[in-house]
Structures are given as C-alpha cells and as structure tokens.
Amino acid sequence: MSKLVPVPSKSMIPERDLGKIPVLETRHLGIEFGGLTAVSEFDMTIGRTEIAGLIGPNGAGKTTVFNLITKVYQPTHGTTLLNGIDTYAMNTMQVNRAGIARTFQNIRLFQKMSVEDNVKVGLHNQTPYTMAEGVLRMPRYWSKERQAHERAMELLSLFHMEDMADVPAGSLPYGAQRRLEIVRALATNPSLLLLDEPAAGMNPSETAELMENIRHIRDTFQIAIMLIEHDMSLVMGICEGILVLNHGKIIAKGTPQQIQNDPVVIEAYLGKKKEG
Amino acid sequence: MKKFNKQNLIKALKGNAGTYLLVIAAYIILQLMSAGDMISSSLEGQLVPICAYVVMAISLNLTVGVLGELSLGHASFMSVGAFTGVITAMSLSGVIPMGGVRLLLAMIVGAIFAAIFGVIVGVPVLRLRGDYLAIVTLAFGEIIKNIINCLYVGIDANGLHLSVTDAESLNMDGGTVILNGPMGAVGINKLSGFTAGFLLVIVCLVVVLNFVNSRSGRAVMAIRDNVIAAESVGINVTRYRLMAFVTSAALAGAAGALYAMNYSTVSAAKFNFNTSILVLVFVVLGGLGNIRGSIIAAAALTILPELLREFSDYRMLVYAIVLIVVMLMANSAGGKRIQLWLGDKFRALFGKFAKRNTAKGE
Numbered sequence: 001m002s003k004l005v006p007v008p009s010k011s012m013i014p015e016r017d018l019g020k021i022p023v024l025e026t027r028h029l030g031i032e033f034g035g036l037t038a039v040s041e042f043d044m045t046i047g048r049t050e051i052a053g054l055i056g057p058n059g060a061g062k063t064t065v066f067n068l069i070t071k072v073y074q075p076t077h078g079t080t081l082l083n084g085i086d087t088y089a090m091n092t093m094q095v096n097r098a099g100i101a102r103t104f105q106n107i108r109l110f111q112k113m114s115v116e117d118n119v120k121v122g123l124h125n126q127t128p129y130t131m132a133e134g135v136l137r138m139p140r141y142w143s144k145e146r147q148a149h150e151r152a153m154e155l156l157s158l159f160h161m162e163d164m165a166d167v168p169a170g171s172l173p174y175g176a177q178r179r180l181e182i183v184r185a186l187a188t189n190p191s192l193l194l195l196d197e198p199a200a201g202m203n204p205s206e207t208a209e210l211m212e213n214i215r216h217i218r219d220t221f222q223i224a225i226m227l228i229e230h231d232m233s234l235v236m237g238i239c240e241g242i243l244v245l246n247h248g249k250i251i252a253k254g255t256p257q258q259i260q261n262d263p264v265v266i267e268a269y270l271g272k273k274k275e276g
Numbered sequence: 277m278k279k280f281n282k283q284n285l286i287k288a289l290k291g292n293a294g295t296y297l298l299v300i301a302a303y304i305i306l307q308l309m310s311a312g313d314m315i316s317s318s319l320e321g322q323l324v325p326i327c328a329y330v331v332m333a334i335s336l337n338l339t340v341g342v343l344g345e346l347s348l349g350h351a352s353f354m355s356v357g358a359f360t361g362v363i364t365a366m367s368l369s370g371v372i373p374m375g376g377v378r379l380l381l382a383m384i385v386g387a388i389f390a391a392i393f394g395v396i397v398g399v400p401v402l403r404l405r406g407d408y409l410a411i412v413t414l415a416f417g418e419i420i421k422n423i424i425n426c427l428y429v430g431i432d433a434n435g436l437h438l439s440v441t442d443a444e445s446l447n448m449d450g451g452t453v454i455l456n457g458p459m460g461a462v463g464i465n466k467l468s469g470f471t472a473g474f475l476l477v478i479v480c481l482v483v484v485l486n487f488v489n490s491r492s493g494r495a496v497m498a499i500r501d502n503v504i505a506a507e508s509v510g511i512n513v514t515r516y517r518l519m520a521f522v523t524s525a526a527l528a529g530a531a532g533a534l535y536a537m538n539y540s541t542v543s544a545a546k547f548n549f550n551t552s553i554l555v556l557v558f559v560v561l562g563g564l565g566n567i568r569g570s571i572i573a574a575a576a577l578t579i580l581p582e583l584l585r586e587f588s589d590y591r592m593l594v595y596a597i598v599l600i601v602v603m604l605m606a607n608s609a610g611g612k613r614i615q616l617w618l619g620d621k622f623r624a625l626f627g628k629f630a631k632r633n634t635a636k637g638e
C-alpha cells in the first residue's frame with residue numbers, strides 16, 4: 001500500500017461521513033482491451049453512507065468500472081481500496097466477502113432456482129455449515145437453515161416479495177427480477193452496493209418506488225450505494241454525489257446541482273440527449 | 277411466515293419422500309415376487325445391476341444435472357471402485373469371514389479410491405472455464421481401462437503382490453490371483469445381493485437429495501445457473517464444483533464395487549465408453565436434475581433389453597425407437613403438450629368412475 005501514489009481525492013463524501021475512512025477509493029483505475037482503452041485514470045471516493053451516481057452516454061465505460069471494482073475484469077492499471085484495504089490480489093469472490101455486492105445490467109439471476117433460494121445463495125457466507133453437516137442433517141444444519149429462511153423472508157419483505165418465494169426466479173416479471181437481484185446482493189451483507197441500471201425497464205411509478213427503496217436501504221443498512229442509471233430523475237433525486245464518465249474518462253464530479261449546470265457535461269451528455 | 281415454512285417443508289417432503297417411497301415399494305414388491313418365484317431368472321439376475329445403474333444414474337445426475345458439467349467417463353469411476361473393491365474384499369477374505377462386512381468395506385474402499393481419482397481429474401479441470409471436463413473424463417476413461425488391462429494383482433500369505441507384466445512375475449507361493457490383466461478380476465466370491473443394492477441406492481439418495489437441499493447444493497446449482505453471479509455473491513466456484521464432482525465419483529465407485537461383486541469375473545472392458553454413454557442416456561432421459569427420473573430411466577432401460585430378448589432380431593431396433601420416443605415425449609414442448617393432453621383424457625375417463633377424486637388429481 002505504501003507504494004501507491006496518493007491521489008488528491010476530490011472527495012464527494014457527505015458531511016456526516018467526514019473523518020471516517022471512505023468505503024471505496026479507486027486510484028488510477030483503468031483497463032485496456034487489446035489496445036482499446038475502455039477506462040483510464042478513474043479516481044474516486046465514496047463515503048460510508050453515501051449514495052453516489054455514475055452516469056455517462058452509452059459505451060462510456062460505466063459497467064466496465066463496476067467490473068473492475070468487483071474484479072470481473074482484472075484492472076491493467078491502478079487499484080481499488082475497500083475500507084482502506086488494497087484489493088489488488090483479490091478475485092470476485094474475495095471482493096464480495098470483503099464487502100462489495102452488485103447487480104448486473106443484463107440480469108444474472110439463478111434462473112432455475114426459486115426466489116427464496118436465490119436469496120439463500122446470497123446468504124451463503126452468512127450461514128456457514130459444512131457439507132457433512134448438511135448431508136447428515138446435523139443440528140447446525142437445522143439452525144442455520146432456519147436462520148437463512150427467516151433472513152431471506154425478511155430481506156424479500158423489503159420489496160414485498162415474500163409471497164413470490166417459491167416461484168422460479170426466471171419466471172418473474174422483469175421489474176421483480178431487478179428487485180430480486182438487489183435483495184440477493186444485500187443478503188451478502190455488503191458495505192458497498194453497486195447497482196447497474198436498477199430502473200432499466202421499469203415504468204415511472206416503479207422507478208419512483210425504487211428510489212424510495214434505495215434510500216430506505218441506505219438508511220436501514222447504513223451502507224454506501226453507487227448506481228449507474230440513465231434515468232436522470234432518479235439520479236438527480238437520490239444521489240448525493242455524481243460522477244460523469246465519457247469515453248472511459250471522468251469529465252465531471254460534483255453534487256447534482258453542479259453536474260446539471262456543468263457546461264462540459266451538458267455538451268457531452270445532457271445536451272446530446274435533449275437534441276435526440 | 278411460519279405457515280410458509282411448513283408449506284415449503286411439506287412440499288419438499290412430498291417430492292423427496294415420494295422418491296424414497298418409490299424405491300422402497302419397488303424393493304418390497306420385487307422381494308415378494310422373487311420369494312413367490314414370480315420373476316424370471318434372467319430378471320432376477322438383473323436386480324443387482326439395476327441397483328448399480330440406478331446409483332450410477334443418480335450420481336451422474338449430480339454432475340450433469342445439478343452441477344451442469346458434462347462427464348463422458350462416469351464408468352471409469354465405476355471401474356476404479358469395482359477393482360479396488362474386489363481387491364479389498366478378496367484380500368480380507370481370510371481376516372473377516374462375514375460377507376456383508378467385506379462387501380461394505382469393498383464399497384467404502386471403492387468409493388474412497390474413486391473419490392481420489394475424482395480429485396485428480398477434477399482439480400486441474402474444474403478450475404478452468406469452459407467444457408473441458410467432457411474431454412478430460414473421456415480420456416481418463418481410456419487411461420483407466422488400459423491401466424487395469426495390464427495390471428496383475430495377487431495375494432498369498434505374505435500379502436498383496438503387484439505386477440504389470442504377467443501373472444507369473446507376481447512371485448507368489450501359492451495364493452490366488454485377483455486381477456489377471458486383460459481377463460480382469462477373476463474368482464470373485466459373489467457377495468452382492470439385492471438387499472445390499474437396495475441399501476446402497478438408499479444411501480446414495482440420502483447423500484444426493486440432502487446435498488442438493490443444503491447450502492452446498494444451492495451453491496452448486498447457483499454455479500450451474502450463472503457462474504459470474506455466483507462469484508459475485510462470494511461463492512468459491514472451484515471448491516463447490518469439485519465437491520459435487522468428487523461426491524459423484526465416490527458414489528460411482530461404490531456402485532462399481534457392488535456391481536463387480538455380483539459376478540465371478542469382471543473385466544475392465546465392462547466399464548468402457550459405451551457404459552458411460554448408457555448412464556448419460558439414463559440421466560438425459562430421466563431429466564437433468566430430476567433424481568426420480570434418473571432412477572426410473574435407469575431401472576427401465578436396464579430391464580428393457582432383457583424383456584425384448586424374445587424379439588432378439590429386432591431388439592436393438594425396438595430399444596432405439598423406445599429411446600427416441602421417450603426422449604421426445606419427456607423433453608420437448610410438443611411432448612409436454614401430448615403428456616398434458618393424455619393426462620386430461622385420462623382424468624376425464626377416470627372421472628366417470630370416481631367423480632370425487634378428479635379435483636385432487638395433479
């Protein structure tokens with residue numbers, strides 16, 4: 001860690017989190033795909049209970065940033081600090097155990113498993129018992145399974161999905177699948193939740209409800225949330241700090257107010273959208 | 277919420293309990309029939325192989341249906357279990373007189389050795405992404421067959437002797453040859469029986485069904501459905517892949533020991549590629565991930581060739597047609613529709629005789 005060059009962090013940390021270590025700090029994060037630079041010099045900080053937004057036009061590299069943070073892609077440049085710990089040598093599984101959970105832009109549920117089992121897979125590391133204890137149905141199996149069931153139902157109730165518990169995840173309507181992904185991610189007990197276009201395919205009333213839910217999740221779980229979203233009403237409505245990406249580079253950082261009035265952003269992103 | 281829990285439990289019990297009941301009922305009926313001399317001797321001779329193939333099918337379903345990896349060498353684990361099991365049982369024949377205990381030890385040793393080979397095959401392959409398991413298990417099957425074909429093992433008062441050239445070079449004084457190269461295991465005393473086979477099926481069911489309905493089983497199915505998502509929720513993909521594959525190999529090893537101990541001689545050729553494919557057919561036919569389906573398919577398709585013996589000329593033709601028809605019926609949308617239609621017709625017919633029960637019919 002001492003080898004890393006400290007970055008002047010243009011911190012977006014909300015006041016209540018000042019003085020605490022940021023939950024996530026990226027330093028010079030970048031990746032090249034065979035010569036094509038998808039993301040470069042991505043520096044940012046997220047406060048412990050912040051809701052941060054990552055926006056940018058299509059193909060800007062937003063999903064790639066999530067994939068770098070969660071080690072689905074191994075960065076070719078820079079690194080990420082999670083709770084002050086360098087994640088350089090970690091893989092996706094270890095990053096999750098260290099506290100990052102995510103959802104996917106193109107939904108990745110365990111399609112053939114029930115809704116409840118999807119959440120229970122998320123609870124995997126929270127309810128440990130060995131294979132032998134499971135096969136021989138020992139006491140710890142029963143107690144941990146009961147815990148898992150109760151916790152799964154509790155988490156599903158966040159989105160009022162308890163009565164869908166037995167349905168195969170693949171047969172849920174689109175919006176419910178997105179919500180289930182959030183529940184599954186929350187089940188892993190993260191300190192940072194990454195949401196990749198959580199409102200995609202939702203109607204305005206569903207989006208408004210989701211916005212409330214995201215805020216509610218932050219308040220009850222006391223975690224940081226970073227979201228990628230094209231729906232500006234949602235982003236401007238709930239994000240405390242926003243980061244704008246274009247062609248793999250950060251072109252602006254700031255509060256929703258600052259971003260909305262930033263001429264660079266308007267030209268690169270919002271302006272274009274208004275024309276179209 | 278309590279109510280939900282109970283409903284889930286009852287539902288799960290219904291599914292699994294039904295499977296156990298099916299196996300127990302089949303066992304009792306067949307036992308009664310054989311006591312009353314109501315089954316042909318050829319079928320009676322098939323009872324132990326049926327049990328062995330049922331265990332093979334259930335265990336392969338763990339790899340193919342639950343884990344979602346293709347294995348083309350399941351019979352090679354059966355082979356490892358068969359020969360290590362035979363060697364165990366025969367070398368203990370002086371020490372432990374009880375046949376049942378020796379058979380049990382043979383199955384345990386067979387399972388352990390098959391598991392060890394499962395680890396050897398699985399560790400390098402299951403770390404990789406992609407369908408490498410199929411090709412490696414295919415090669416592994418050939419390797420095991422060839423190794424056993426040139427292996428000579430004998431026992432005398434001094435203990436076990438091993439050679440890779442011929443039976444003479446075992447240098448035994450007296451004693452008996454257990455493994456005789458290409459001739460395979462010879463002079464096995466037949467320890468297997470239908471009851472032992474039935475018990476192994478039950479043990480296999482308990483292991484597989486309890487595994488699938490536990491945290492580990494859910495992790496394995498999550499990996500099958502979406503590897504990246506499974507990793508993203510903190511699941512150790514390699515570990516759980518290996519866990520499922522090695523469990524599957526161990527059960528195949530026990531089945532191999534059971535199978536071999538039903539004959540006086542067994543050669544490695546018995547556990548070739550065709551056997552692996554046959555077991556795969558049971559699994560596909562019974563439905564991927566459907567344990568009860570595997571049991572029914574394995575039992576039915578092991579008996580079928582025997583039943584068709586009378587039409588010996590057309591035997592394989594009929595067998596193939598039955599396979600294709602069942603496959604189409606069980607696994608295609610059209611087949612599902614025909615099934616539903618048949619179900620409706622059946623229920624309508626049934627309703628005429630017993631009006632009250634139709635509402636409950638599923």
Ligand SMILES: Nc1ncnc2c1ncn2[C@@H]1O[C@H](COP(=O)(O)OP(=O)(O)OP(=O)(O)O)[C@@H](O)[C@H]1O
Binds near residue numbers: 056059105
């Ligand atoms: N595995 C990969 N190999 C090669 N190029 C990639 C890979 N993943 C992403 N890219 C490229 O990186 C760029 C950024 O893609 P990314 O998916 O991150 O965009 P995005 O901002 O999420 O866009 P959208 O709003 O459409 O989701 C694209 O040009 C894409 O083609």
Ligand SMILES: [Mg+2]
Binds near residue numbers: 062063064105
């Ligand atoms: Mg994207």
